[in-house]
Amino acid sequence: MTCDEARELFDHPAARPHLEACAACRDEAADVRALSSAAAALPESIEPPTDLWRKIDAKLESRVVRLPAAVRAPARRFRLAAAAAAVIAIAGAAYVAIVIGVPGRTETAVPSPAVIGIPETVPAGRAVPSPAAIPTLGGADIAFIEARQQLRAALYERRKSFSPETVRTVDRNLKLIEGAIEEIRTAVARDPGNRELQKMLIATRQREVALLQHVTQTADLRTRTR
Amino acid sequence: MSARPEETELVRLARGGDRSAFETLYRRNAGRIYGLCLRLTGRTAEAEDMTQEAFIRAWQKLDSFEGRSLFSSWLHRLAVNVVLNDRRGRPTPDEVEPIGDRDPIAAGNTSTGARSDVGDLEAAIARLPEAARHVFVLHEVYGYTHGEIGEIAGIAEGTSKAHLHRARSLLKEALRS
Numbered sequence: 001m002t003c004d005e006a007r008e009l010f011d012h013p014a015a016r017p018h019l020e021a022c023a024a025c026r027d028e029a030a031d032v033r034a035l036s037s038a039a040a041a042l043p044e045s046i047e048p049p050t051d052l053w054r055k056i057d058a059k060l061e062s063r064v065v066r067l068p069a070a071v072r073a074p075a076r077r078f079r080l081a082a083a084a085a086a087v088i089a090i091a092g093a094a095y096v097a098i099v100i101g102v103p104g105r106t107e108t109a110v111p112s113p114a115v116i117g118i119p120e121t122v123p124a125g126r127a128v129p130s131p132a133a134i135p136t137l138g139g140a141d142i143a144f145i146e147a148r149q150q151l152r153a154a155l156y157e158r159r160k161s162f163s164p165e166t167v168r169t170v171d172r173n174l175k176l177i178e179g180a181i182e183e184i185r186t187a188v189a190r191d192p193g194n195r196e197l198q199k200m201l202i203a204t205r206q207r208e209v210a211l212l213q214h215v216t217q218t219a220d221l222r223t224r225t226r
Numbered sequence: 227m228s229a230r231p232e233e234t235e236l237v238r239l240a241r242g243g244d245r246s247a248f249e250t251l252y253r254r255n256a257g258r259i260y261g262l263c264l265r266l267t268g269r270t271a272e273a274e275d276m277t278q279e280a281f282i283r284a285w286q287k288l289d290s291f292e293g294r295s296l297f298s299s300w301l302h303r304l305a306v307n308v309v310l311n312d313r314r315g316r317p318t319p320d321e322v323e324p325i326g327d328r329d330p331i332a333a334g335n336t337s338t339g340a341r342s343d344v345g346d347l348e349a350a351i352a353r354l355p356e357a358a359r360h361v362f363v364l365h366e367v368y369g370y371t372h373g374e375i376g377e378i379a380g381i382a383e384g385t386s387k388a389h390l391h392r393a394r395s396l397l398k399e400a401l402r403s
Contacts, residue, residue: 008391032394035401038347039366045257046264052274053252056281057245 151212158219170215177208233297241288252281255298259305265363266309268352276312280305303378306364310379313356350400354393361386362393 001009003025006018010029019026159167184201191197239247259280264273284301291300351359351367360379364370365386370378372386379386 008387031398035394035397036366038343039351039362040369042344042348042367044261044368046261047257048260048274048277049270050274052256052260052278052281053249056252056278057249059278059282060245060248060285 148209148212151209151216154216155212155219158216161219162215170211173211174208177204177211180204181208234293237288237291237293237297240285248285251284251297251301255301256281258298259301262302262305262363262368263309265348265351265367266306266360268354268359276305276309279312280308283308302368306370306378310360313360314380346401347397350397353400354396358389358393358396361389362397365390 001015001018003018003022006015006022006025007028009015010019010032015025015029019029155170162170181201181204184197184204188194188197188201233251236247236251240251256277260273260277263276263280264270267273267276280301284304287304291297351362354362361375364375364378365372372383372390375381375386376383
């Protein structure tokens with residue numbers, strides 16, 4: 001074994017014969033062991049120079065966003081409408097908080113869902129929750145997913161009340177919106193500080209919920225008038 | 227190894243969205259995570275950013291913590307991933323910028339206090355080339371095996387050993403001068 005090989009294998013039994021015979025490598029091994037011991041004895045903790053908690057806390061997304069009690073009301077029809085409204089309220093509030101940054105405003109900016117001809121469903125003049133109650137974008141994200149699941153399940157139950165052509169059109173549009181949401185979410189993940197992208201994500205999610213809400217409500221109306 | 231009951235409870239509460247429980251977990255682990263990040267990055271500002279990122283990531287991934295290890299061990303590993311992933315794809319300067327005496331790691335201002343051999347060693351580690359520093363810190367200070375380092379850093383075990391060998395040589399030289 002050469003000195004170079006031995007110096008890479010100090011602690012290996014195979015290096016022992018060489019170390020016994022070579023004083024230079026023995027010294028080198030002693031140095032390495034001393035360095036390892038000193039490194040292992042370094043204190044594990046170093047206190048941050050400043051308290052980082054506030055910065056961390058400000059960036060934590062809400063893990064659980066509970067929809068208002070109205071969402072869990074017994075009548076299914078109203079429950080669905082409330083879920084959609086709650087979601088839009090949450091997203092609108094997040095939009096205000098993130099993009100406008102003015103708590104207490106009474107109107108929310110809702111983009112026109114012109115792409116797929118969905119009627120606007122957000123009532124004007126709705127009170128915006130207090131800043132403390134405003135969830136982050138992540139919270140709105142979760143609320144959207146929950147409401148979307150409910151509305152999609154409701155839509156599935158009502159499919160038979162529409163013509164096949166209408167069902168195909170709705171499916172095609174939902175797919176388009178989903179594709180757009182995924183694309184925007186990917187862009188947001190790459191550039192989390194981009195407010196325009198955040199705004200676009202909320203607006204696109206609103207369109208999806210608005211479409212689902214509109215279709216389920218239309219189906220309900222048809223059932224009642226038959 | 228299973229987590230302490232109190233820690234398990236804090237994790238359970240944090241999972242349910244309880245920020246004060248998560249803050250307690252932060253307070254208990256901040257020093258360890260910041261120390262790790264500071265040694266891996268060699269820079270105070272970057273270490274603060276990485277510490278924040280590690281806790282934010284932990285909050286996001288709490289559901290994936292299964293409680294089979296200590297939360298602190300899980301968090302430590304997550305922080306290593308955060309730092310190493312952050313460095314991946316960035317241009318890597320061969321040498322880090324020298325850090326001044328006011329930097330806590332260079333001044334030996336660790337939990338042990340005054341400037342000492344510990345401070346000299348910390349400063350010398352901070353000046354190692356990045357890859358050598360990562361391997362030295364993980365292997366020698368925190369006891370990661372070359373296999374674990376290879377897995378986290380995406381390098382072969384042999385490469386990890388070579389970086390350690392280089393780090394040791396450079397440190398011996400630096401501490402002699």
